[in-house]
Amino acid sequence: MESSVKHFWNEMTERASAVAEGAKDAVNDAGRYVGEKKNSAMLYIDLARLKNDCEEIYSEIGRTFYRMNSGRWPKEGETAEHRIEGLLAEVDVKEMQIRAINSKLFELSGKTTCPACGKSCQGDAVFCPACGTKLAK
Numbered sequence: 001m002e003s004s005v006k007h008f009w010n011e012m013t014e015r016a017s018a019v020a021e022g023a024k025d026a027v028n029d030a031g032r033y034v035g036e037k038k039n040s041a042m043l044y045i046d047l048a049r050l051k052n053d054c055e056e057i058y059s060e061i062g063r064t065f066y067r068m069n070s071g072r073w074p075k076e077g078e079t080a081e082h083r084i085e086g087l088l089a090e091v092d093v094k095e096m097q098i099r100a101i102n103s104k105l106f107e108l109s110g111k112t113t114c115p116a117c118g119k120s121c122q123g124d125a126v127f128c129p130a131c132g133t134k135l136a137k
């Protein structure tokens, strides 16, 4: 009993650090990839694809959870909890890629954010139209 619990925790820790490493690489890749794109049309395509991937992963999490709770998850092989954990890690990575693309799209739009009120302003605006704060150039 003791040793199987220990084994479980060791395995979980290894998995967690492998996932974290993978996520870091994915974010670095996304940053590099997004940085090279000069064309927002390509980024919109990627954004749509990533959002669609996330929807599919959420559906898969739902199915896994349902099968686990209704006793339909196979007893052999990967546990439902591991499966869900892996799926959540995949969503996290994709969400980070989506954020990277969104901020690049914002940058490409030539807009800037007011440091005082957070409103998005035209890139050539000298003052924020909402609060009148002078925008840094």
Ligand SMILES: [Zn+2]
Pocket: 114, 115, 116, 117, 118, 119, 128, 129, 130, 131, 132, 133
């Ligand atoms: Zn403002």
